[in-house]
Amino acid sequence: MSQIDPLHLIDPKSYAKRGYPYESWARMRREAPLQYFEPEGWPGFWAVTKHAHIVEISKQPEQFLNAPGMTFTPDRGKGQEEAAAQIRTIINMDPPDHRKYRKVASPFFTPRAINRLDGLVRDTARGLVDGLGREGECDFITEIASMHPLKVIGRILGVPEADEPFILKLTNELFGAEDPEFQRAGDRMEAMKSLFLEFWEYFGTIMADRRTNPTDDLASVFANARVDGEPMGELETMGYCLIAFTAGHETTRGAIGGGLHALIQNPEQRERWANDPELTPLAIDEIVRYVTPVNHMVRTAVADYELGGQMIRAGNKLVLFYASANRDEDVFEAPDELRLDRNPNRHLAFGVGEHFCIGAHLARMTSGTLFRELVGRLEAVELTGAPERTASNLVPGFKRMPIRYRIAPAA
Numbered sequence: 001m002s003q004i005d006p007l008h009l010i011d012p013k014s015y016a017k018r019g020y021p022y023e024s025w026a027r028m029r030r031e032a033p034l035q036y037f038e039p040e041g042w043p044g045f046w047a048v049t050k051h052a053h054i055v056e057i058s059k060q061p062e063q064f065l066n067a068p069g070m071t072f073t074p075d076r077g078k079g080q081e082e083a084a085a086q087i088r089t090i091i092n093m094d095p096p097d098h099r100k101y102r103k104v105a106s107p108f109f110t111p112r113a114i115n116r117l118d119g120l121v122r123d124t125a126r127g128l129v130d131g132l133g134r135e136g137e138c139d140f141i142t143e144i145a146s147m148h149p150l151k152v153i154g155r156i157l158g159v160p161e162a163d164e165p166f167i168l169k170l171t172n173e174l175f176g177a178e179d180p181e182f183q184r185a186g187d188r189m190e191a192m193k194s195l196f197l198e199f200w201e202y203f204g205t206i207m208a209d210r211r212t213n214p215t216d217d218l219a220s221v222f223a224n225a226r227v228d229g230e231p232m233g234e235l236e237t238m239g240y241c242l243i244a245f246t247a248g249h250e251t252t253r254g255a256i257g258g259g260l261h262a263l264i265q266n267p268e269q270r271e272r273w274a275n276d277p278e279l280t281p282l283a284i285d286e287i288v289r290y291v292t293p294v295n296h297m298v299r300t301a302v303a304d305y306e307l308g309g310q311m312i313r314a315g316n317k318l319v320l321f322y323a324s325a326n327r328d329e330d331v332f333e334a335p336d337e338l339r340l341d342r343n344p345n346r347h348l349a350f351g352v353g354e355h356f357c358i359g360a361h362l363a364r365m366t367s368g369t370l371f372r373e374l375v376g377r378l379e380a381v382e383l384t385g386a387p388e389r390t391a392s393n394l395v396p397g398f399k400r401m402p403i404r405y406r407i408a409p410a411a
Helices: 014-016 022-031 051-058 078-084 096-111 111-115 118-132 138-147 147-157 161-175 188-212 216-224 234-265 267-275 275-289 360-375
Strands: 034-037 043-047 137-140 296-303 303-305 310-312 317-321 376-385 399-401 403-405
Touching: 051 303, 051 310, 051 317, 096 111, 096 216, 096 234, 096 360, 111 360, 118 138, 118 147, 118 360, 138 147, 138 234, 138 399, 147 161, 147 216, 147 234, 147 360, 161 188, 161 234, 161 376, 188 216, 188 234, 216 234, 234 267, 234 275, 234 360, 234 376, 234 399, 267 275, 267 360, 267 376, 275 360
Parallel strands: 043 317
Antiparallel strands: 034 043, 137 403, 296 317, 303 310, 376 403
């Protein structure tokens, strides 16, 4: 096959300018689904584009590790390792630690536990949609897509509403670290260290309070957790706060923003959903497949392994492109089409295997409730300018999307 430019697959600036490289992935799936690249300034990596290969890798956590680094970033040497070592998340853990620490929060995120949040999520969605007024213009990302998951997760964690702008700022700086609009000034690694320090100081105060005055919120679960009979360490406690607030917010924002963009491009699908609200569970899964907010994760091979006719060597990095797998022609009929009634829908937007997203049920509820409220009341919606994406290879969702709308009053 003709040469694929690896920077189109991994460079955050390319995602901001071009969006997801669907055409390159489609060619790779057809002609060379596993390719090894060595771009200048980046570690060498295997690009994994097929659904079946990602599933095979993800279901062998002892053979393909997360801990050496689960996101793909430029090679910045020792400073990069020092910055990453300040917080330890369950996403960066491998067995047996991952299973032990995952149990800390998993009871909070079961379908039955999440159902008790239905009223909170519904009221938040209605309040935001009502706040738009009967008709007008807005930036859908900043006014709705960002605010809905931020408010929901804030209430679950017990964070004061007045602190939401501060948390949103940290979230943007973390996931938009390569975006000139969000990145902190100065040396990149020093900027990341200062970001983690601010995060640590803020949530450290909340954790200290919940140990003295526990409540029924998620912060109290983290603050008072025990692993192997001992209090959970500070690195892991802060890691849980980080994942709950930033990853949980950013990915849901991406699904909501990308979802509305897809519905604007497919008005017949939006109209169908408006006329059939019971379509919501299938529609949300189709939106997260179509949008795939988390573009990739990285695994590192422990030992030599043959995959798809290629020999993966011990120590090799594999970049699992979920957004490519979710358009795999061997799994999905007409994968480039938005079909809100798609069933079955074996998408990998929440991962698969050991690291399946612990917050998937909450993400579905948060997105589904907002869309059910919004789609059922939208009488008209259109873009008033070109949407802008965040410069990120991890969560390259829209950071700005101006729209004009007309909304019916709540029933």
